[in-house]
Amino acid sequence: MIPESVEILSKYLKINTTNPPGNEVKAARFFAAIFEKENIPYRTYESQPGRVSLKATLTGSGQKGPIILLNHMDVVLANPGEYALDPFGGEIVDGYICGRGALDMKGIGVMQLMAILAMKGEAVSLNRDLVFLAVADEETGGSLGMKYLMENYPEDFKAVLVLNEGGQGFSNMVPDKTVMLLATGEKGPCWLKLSGKGPSGHGSTPHSRNALVRMTKALNRVLAVELPVIITPIVEEYFKKLSSEWSFLDPFKKDGQHKTLARVLKKSGMLEVPQINAMVRNTISLNLLKAGHKINVIPDYAEAQLDIRLLPGQDTRAFIDFIKEALADIEIEIEVLLASPGNVSDTDNDDYLIIQDVVNDHFKNPLMPLYLMSGITDSRFFREKGITAYGFFPVVVPVEHLSMIHGLDEKISIDNLIKGTAVYIDLVRKLCT
Numbered sequence: 206m207i208p209e210s211v212e213i214l215s216k217y218l219k220i221n222t223t224n225p226p227g228n229e230v231k232a233a234r235f236f237a238a239i240f241e242k243e244n245i246p247y248r249t250y251e252s253q254p255g256r257v258s259l260k261a262t263l264t265g266s267g268q269k270g271p272i273i274l275l276n277h278m279d280v281v282l283a284n285p286g287e288y289a290l291d292p293f294g295g296e297i298v299d300g301y302i303c304g305r306g307a308l309d310m311k312g313i314g315v316m317q318l319m320a321i322l323a324m325k326g327e328a329v330s331l332n333r334d335l336v337f338l339a340v341a342d343e344e345t346g347g348s349l350g351m352k353y354l355m356e357n358y359p360e361d362f363k364a365v366l367v368l369n370e371g372g373q374g375f376s377n378m379v380p381d382k383t384v385m386l387l388a389t390g391e392k393g394p395c396w397l398k399l400s401g402k403g404p405s406g407h408g409s410t411p412h413s414r415n416a417l418v419r420m421t422k423a424l425n426r427v428l429a430v431e432l433p434v435i436i437t438p439i440v441e442e443y444f445k446k447l448s449s450e451w452s453f454l455d456p457f458k459k460d461g462q463h464k465t466l467a468r469v470l471k472k473s474g475m476l477e478v479p480q481i482n483a484m485v486r487n488t489i490s491l492n493l494l495k496a497g498h499k500i501n502v503i504p505d506y507a508e509a510q511l512d513i514r515l516l517p518g519q520d521t522r523a524f525i526d527f528i529k530e531a532l533a534d535i536e537i538e539i540e541v542l543l544a545s546p547g548n549v550s551d552t553d554n555d556d557y558l559i560i561q562d563v564v565n566d567h568f569k570n571p572l573m574p575l576y577l578m579s580g581i582t583d584s585r586f587f588r589e590k591g592i593t594a595y596g597f598f599p600v601v602v603p604v605e606h607l608s609m610i611h612g613l614d615e616k617i618s619i620d621n622l623i624k625g626t627a628v629y630i631d632l633v634r635k636l637c638t
């Protein structure tokens with residue numbers, strides 16, 4: 206017999222919620238039908254036609270503040286031509302449930318669903334409200350999902366703990382141990398558009414005010430700057446946990462100094478690993494250039510877009526000033542396309558200890574380092590309001606599987622779904638009773 210979680214995920218993966226256009230109303234109806242049947246009260250929120258989020262609640266005694274199990278229903282584009290199987294087929298093959306969203310994050314959504322259904326089924330009295338929240342539009346920034354909900358219905362989303370995507374477990378990050386990352390913070394995006402103008406002209410007679418040439422020279426000045434390594438508290442904690450396993454960290458394990466950590470990361474070559482580098486530095490990625498239209502015409506305009514990610518605690522304004530200075534070209538204009546600060550939740554609470562205990566109970570030789578995400582999730586909308594939000598995904602996969610997220614042939618093993626569901630149910634039970 207196919208376990209219920211597997212059946213539900215397989216059906217859920219068949220619902221195409223590629224964003225844009227999202228069309229999350231189909232997924233919200235899917236959840237609504239389940240909550241109807243189980244007699245769990247829910248309501249929906251529509252930010253735009255078809256862009257629906259859903260909140261289901263089991264009411265507790267209110268002794269503790271509410272917990273929100275947060276998941277997004279939308280997924281990023283999957284090109285069927287590049288997928289071995291239909292990305293919206295929900296097929297079960299070789300012990301895996303396959304399809305876009307299996308990891309990011311319909312799989313987690315199903316674990317959270319099973320947890321609220323289990324609490325309803327056990328008819329235990331809860332000491333706090335337990336909320337299942339499936340939202341639209343995470344993948345393009347949340348303006349029709351979590352951001353919309355927070356701006357328009359702030360009273361409905363008060364909580365003391367949010368469990369969301371972000372962290373996850375790895376089988377092969379260190380030998381003989383399961384590393385279960387708990388995401389407690391995120392870097393902040395600072396997206397800049399740079400533009401410069403200059404006189405046009407004929408390509409046969411170059412002049413010194415070519416807008417494109419000036420832009421590339423200025424960009425080269427910015428990109429040549431070696432940004433300093435900055436050790437934030439989450440990252441310090443991350444390497445402290447891993448120092449028992451990674452011998453190159455020995456000098457840092459001994460003296461605990463940030464400058465020692467920075468030195469050993471550099472010496473060991475770890476800063477060459479993009480994921481590690483992004484954890485300890487502000488980063489600048491040049492991702493877009495626009496200029497010119499003909500080989501023999503000097504363009505009168507050039508534009509570049511920089512995807513900058515700042516560590517928590519950084520001053521966005523000061524960083525933009527640094528960019529301005531490094532460009533060293535006063536005629537290049539800077540427009541801020543998006544800026545939101547890095548954000549962090551602390552672990553100074555009982556709920557964190559419960560998560561730690563549950564991980565210790567369920568996984569072999571677990572290590573649970575805190576993790577700073579370089580990307581963004583909907584957790585930021587809660588952290589902005591001082592609500593603790595953790596990224597927790599109790600599956601254990603090889604590090605290589607990370608490439609499936611937003612990549613090809615996304616899938617989750619049946620074992621991981623079943624085990625992760627059991628962990629989620631146990632965790633929610635302990636958090637709420």
Ligand SMILES: [Zn+2]
Binds near residue numbers: 309310
């Ligand atoms: Zn996601």
